[in-house]
Amino acid sequence: MQNPDVVQRLKSIEGHVRGVEKMVEDGAYCIDVLHQIQAVHAALNKVSTLILDDHLNNCVVTAIRSEDLAKRERVLSEIADIFEAAKKV
Amino acid sequence: MQNPDVVQRLKSIEGHVRGVEKMVEDGAYCIDVLHQIQAVHAALNKVSTLILDDHLNNCVVTAIRSEDLAKRERVLSEIADIFEAAKKV
Amino acid sequence: MQNPDVVQRLKSIEGHVRGVEKMVEDGAYCIDVLHQIQAVHAALNKVSTLILDDHLNNCVVTAIRSEDLAKRERVLSEIADIFEAAKKV
Amino acid sequence: MQNPDVVQRLKSIEGHVRGVEKMVEDGAYCIDVLHQIQAVHAALNKVSTLILDDHLNNCVVTAIRSEDLAKRERVLSEIADIFEAAKKV
Numbered sequence: 001m002q003n004p005d006v007v008q009r010l011k012s013i014e015g016h017v018r019g020v021e022k023m024v025e026d027g028a029y030c031i032d033v034l035h036q037i038q039a040v041h042a043a044l045n046k047v048s049t050l051i052l053d054d055h056l057n058n059c060v061v062t063a064i065r066s067e068d069l070a071k072r073e074r075v076l077s078e079i080a081d082i083f084e085a086a087k088k089v
Numbered sequence: 090m091q092n093p094d095v096v097q098r099l100k101s102i103e104g105h106v107r108g109v110e111k112m113v114e115d116g117a118y119c120i121d122v123l124h125q126i127q128a129v130h131a132a133l134n135k136v137s138t139l140i141l142d143d144h145l146n147n148c149v150v151t152a153i154r155s156e157d158l159a160k161r162e163r164v165l166s167e168i169a170d171i172f173e174a175a176k177k178v
Numbered sequence: 179m180q181n182p183d184v185v186q187r188l189k190s191i192e193g194h195v196r197g198v199e200k201m202v203e204d205g206a207y208c209i210d211v212l213h214q215i216q217a218v219h220a221a222l223n224k225v226s227t228l229i230l231d232d233h234l235n236n237c238v239v240t241a242i243r244s245e246d247l248a249k250r251e252r253v254l255s256e257i258a259d260i261f262e263a264a265k266k267v
Numbered sequence: 268m269q270n271p272d273v274v275q276r277l278k279s280i281e282g283h284v285r286g287v288e289k290m291v292e293d294g295a296y297c298i299d300v301l302h303q304i305q306a307v308h309a310a311l312n313k314v315s316t317l318i319l320d321d322h323l324n325n326c327v328v329t330a331i332r333s334e335d336l337a338k339r340e341r342v343l344s345e346i347a348d349i350f351e352a353a354k355k356v
Contacts, residue, residue: 192284
């Protein structure tokens with residue numbers, strides 16, 4: 001995938017993480033730092049949703065419509081794996 | 090809080106996010122990008138745990154042992170809030 | 179869907195929740211109760227994964243291979259929604 | 268802990284899980300079942316928050332104000348563990 005919106009959001013997340021570093025160096029209150037880290041998680045979740053959306057509407061549709069059964073199986077089990085992993089982090 | 094281990098880990102997370110940007114720009118496979126994003130979530134969770142640990146053993150102990158009831162209440166309800174928020178991201 | 183394995187697991191989760199009720203009534207230690215609740219979450223996650231797997235391999239494949247574009251769109255956006263919601267609970 | 272509100276909520280969660288079993292037996296649409304399971308997760312989270320709140324305001328305060336250092340350490344590390352585990356389910 002190549003998605004300028006996703007790249008832009010990741011750049012902003014990178015800046016956000018840099019801001020959290022600065023807070024810790026400046027001795028900010030722990031709870032404020034934890035809230036900023038939760039905001040980074042939320043921003044990453046938004047990126048994951050955009051990527052998954054793209055993936056479902058492109059790769060997954062192509063794979064399922066193809067006659068290549070092995071590819072179809074693989075693509076579907078990747079989705080199930082990602083869903084399971086999503087709940088572990 | 091000022092914790093060099095936490096700062097170091099955040100710097101490494103910042104680099105990790107930059108790596109994910111590069112993957113997206115290079116057109117990497119969506120599922121591989123999603124797995125890298127999940128690794129960033131896991132690294133951020135580790136940082137949160139370190140910060141909370143520090144917080145519990147310092148601010149929370151001090152607050153609870155003080156006679157300032159309002160402060161004690163505030164500190165305990167912040168912990169409950171962070172716990173609840175942790176499940177939402 | 180009708181899946182006897184899923185029904186069996188849900189029955190066992192129901193019994194697990196009843197066990198947690200009993201713990202609370204008997205005045206068990208809070209942390210032990212919280213760990214049992216986390217075990218219930220994990221068991222529910224396993225059930226969700228089984229259901230999603232079934233869904234991907236049946237409804238989703240059928241929808242994508244059909245010529246009904248509206249249905250295809252709906253099925254894909256349902257998956258993206260479930261993935262997003264999974265991270266919020 | 269013995270908390271009638273918590274017991275009542277757990278009874279209602281038990282009924283909710285039984286409802287999900289019934290949906291699966293009746294062949295409900297997978298996505299609807301998944302949404303109901305997510306509602307059960309949310310209800311369990313609410314219960315965990317109530318229990319943790321109770322725990323923080325009772326056991327944790329008592330432990331920290333006592334002179335028993337080992338107990339204090341144990342209670343604080345239990346909170347950190349529960350927080351970490353909360354993000355894994």
